[in-house]
Amino acid sequence: MIFFIIIIIVVYVLYRIILKPLIPLLILKLQFGKQAYLWYAPIWGLLKYNFRSLKQNGDFFDDLRKRMRQNPKVKMLLTNFLDKPFINFVDSEYVKKMYLDHQNFPKFNLLRYDNLIDKGLLMAEGEEWKHQRNLLGSAFTFEKLKSRIPMINQIVKERCILDPKTNSFDFISWITGEVVIHSFFGEIAKGLIINGKPGQVEIVNLVADIMLQRFKNTYTQIKLMILGNKGWRILATKKEKDINNRVDMLRNTVKQLIEKRLEQLQVENQREKQKDQFFLDIYLNELLKQQQDNERNKINIDLENVLQQFLTLFFAGTDTTATMTITCLVYLAKYPDIQNELLQEIQDLIQDQDVQDNHLTKFVKMNAFINEVFRLRNPAFSPFVRLVQKDMQFLDIKLKKGWMVVQRHDIPVIRHEHFSNPEEFDYKRWLINQGNIQSDNGFVHIPFGAGGRNCIGQHMALMELKIILCHIIRKFQVSLNPDVQIKFGIRFLYGAEPENCLIYKERR
Numbered sequence: 001m002i003f004f005i006i007i008i009i010v011v012y013v014l015y016r017i018i019l020k021p022l023i024p025l026l027i028l029k030l031q032f033g034k035q036a037y038l039w040y041a042p043i044w045g046l047l048k049y050n051f052r053s054l055k056q057n058g059d060f061f062d063d064l065r066k067r068m069r070q071n072p073k074v075k076m077l078l079t080n081f082l083d084k085p086f087i088n089f090v091d092s093e094y095v096k097k098m099y100l101d102h103q104n105f106p107k108f109n110l111l112r113y114d115n116l117i118d119k120g121l122l123m124a125e126g127e128e129w130k131h132q133r134n135l136l137g138s139a140f141t142f143e144k145l146k147s148r149i150p151m152i153n154q155i156v157k158e159r160c161i162l163d164p165k166t167n168s169f170d171f172i173s174w175i176t177g178e179v180v181i182h183s184f185f186g187e188i189a190k191g192l193i194i195n196g197k198p199g200q201v202e203i204v205n206l207v208a209d210i211m212l213q214r215f216k217n218t219y220t221q222i223k224l225m226i227l228g229n230k231g232w233r234i235l236a237t238k239k240e241k242d243i244n245n246r247v248d249m250l251r252n253t254v255k256q257l258i259e260k261r262l263e264q265l266q267v268e269n270q271r272e273k274q275k276d277q278f279f280l281d282i283y284l285n286e287l288l289k290q291q292q293d294n295e296r297n298k299i300n301i302d303l304e305n306v307l308q309q310f311l312t313l314f315f316a317g318t319d320t321t322a323t324m325t326i327t328c329l330v331y332l333a334k335y336p337d338i339q340n341e342l343l344q345e346i347q348d349l350i351q352d353q354d355v356q357d358n359h360l361t362k363f364v365k366m367n368a369f370i371n372e373v374f375r376l377r378n379p380a381f382s383p384f385v386r387l388v389q390k391d392m393q394f395l396d397i398k399l400k401k402g403w404m405v406v407q408r409h410d411i412p413v414i415r416h417e418h419f420s421n422p423e424e425f426d427y428k429r430w431l432i433n434q435g436n437i438q439s440d441n442g443f444v445h446i447p448f449g450a451g452g453r454n455c456i457g458q459h460m461a462l463m464e465l466k467i468i469l470c471h472i473i474r475k476f477q478v479s480l481n482p483d484v485q486i487k488f489g490i491r492f493l494y495g496a497e498p499e500n501c502l503i504y505k506e507r508r
């Protein structure tokens with residue numbers, strides 16, 4: 001009897017893990033032939049090959065890129081993740097359609113941790129998402145954001161002096177983290193300490209620890225698969241307990257800050273309130289308005305929404321901008337001539353002043369350089385993975401409810417179909433006719449995503465990136481650390497490693 005039960009369990013597990021995802025993938029391969037590339041591996045799917053590529057070639061996506069270039073007819077990569085078929089669309093027509101039909105593809109929360117970002121703008125769907133996007137949208141225009149430029153200059157200059165610069169990731173993410181915290185809370189968050197560490201450092205580390213635990217620890221992985229997100233708190237290991245305690249502490253500290261500002265706003269006069277200077281105030285003013293109007297049928301926000309919106313903006317805005325900045329610095333270190341050309345442009349434009357809003361629009365080489373780095377090494381190589389909401393016909397493919405799908409940003413941009421010499425790093429291509437993209441449907445080069453769910457923080461990211469680059473290039477000669485081997489790996493985002501890959505030598 002026991003023998004039979006064991007056999008049944010083994011057969012079931014094998015079916016779930018191997019056959020369930022593989023059968024639909026094989027059918028699609030038969031249907032699409034050379035237009036589909038099958039790259040299956042039990043449980044880990046594409047990730048297995050990406051990690052192999054990192055180990056063998058020093059780049060997480062090198063192997064994938066080569067295969068996609070050698071097979072220019074491929075429109076979709078057929079792979080799996082755990083027991084689900086996972087379709088990566090690599091052709092810009094599918095990318096376009098998915099971005100335009102985003103409401104049919106809700107995002108899959110990769111963090112898989114409750115009460116952190118699930119209620120924020122990044123993960124919200126439907127009416128909830130629209131409401132949040134409208135509320136925050138006006139605060140993210142260039143016009144509104146430019147009042148933050150002096151603050152960003154100040155933070156960058158300070159860190160350039162205070163940071164030992166032996167760990168580029170700590171150096172830059174301190175800056176980008178502090179910018180988000182200040183933009184959200186204003187002065188009340190100055191000197192924010194969480195779990196005994198500066199706020200920005202602790203949040204960055206905590207998110208990295210959650211991701212590492214979730215993707216690298218098989219016990220956690222299996223628990224989350226069976227129990228859902230509650231798995232973090234059930235039969236928790238020492239490491240999981242540590243993460244849970246840190247999350248609780250983070251939430252408490254941030255909640256206290258929000259409550260403090262709410263009290264301040266309740267006594268501030270109307271004129272002060274209308275300034276909406278910080279992201280937090282936009283939310284709290286809306287909350288106060290709702291309390292006064294006592295409107296019931298509107299989408300109501302509460303303190304939990306505000307808390308998660310902060311964590312969302314921190315999560316979406318800190319690591320992305322920091323990783324992109326470091327990648328830019330790695331390219332400047334690799335190509336000293338380009339570094340000198342950008343230095344010259346900075347000196348011509350702003351001499352030794354702080355960066356101002358009118359400078360930002362005048363950079364030509366810097367903009368072209370950033371575009372080229374985005375083209376070849378976008379930290380957001382794809383947006384969030386989506387789940388198919390219902391069985392549907394999607395262009396020429398039939399998708400089934402529950403499958404995982406994603407639009408790849410990094411494949412159309414390395415294909416001959418769209419760029420000449422696509423493998424070559426040539427920032428000057430962007431000086432002529434916006435990169436001379438061939439057969440462009442408007443969705444070929446989209447570093448910040450596209451359509452209704454594009455990146456709300458893109459002006460803020462570019463503003464920060466340019467200000468940080470200006471100060472660093474002007475103050476330091478950046479070079480590659482000859483003692484380490486530079487790789488492009490993954491820490492949730494795609495970026496350069498190790499952390500000590502760059503050397504900053506003060507210019508005389």
Ligand code: HEM
Nearest residue numbers: 122316317320321324380383384448449453455456457461
């Ligand atoms: C180099 C820096 C950045 C890159 C490459 C980037 C990229 C992206 C991409 C590709 C998306 C679409 C995600 C998806 O649809 O799954 C996105 C969305 C988003 N980004 Fe960014 N981002 C950056 C910086 C920022 C910053 C600085 C903030 C805010 C402080 C921010 C906040 C957001 C938010 C809230 C969303 C969700 C928007 C929505 O769903 O309506 N991002 N970002």
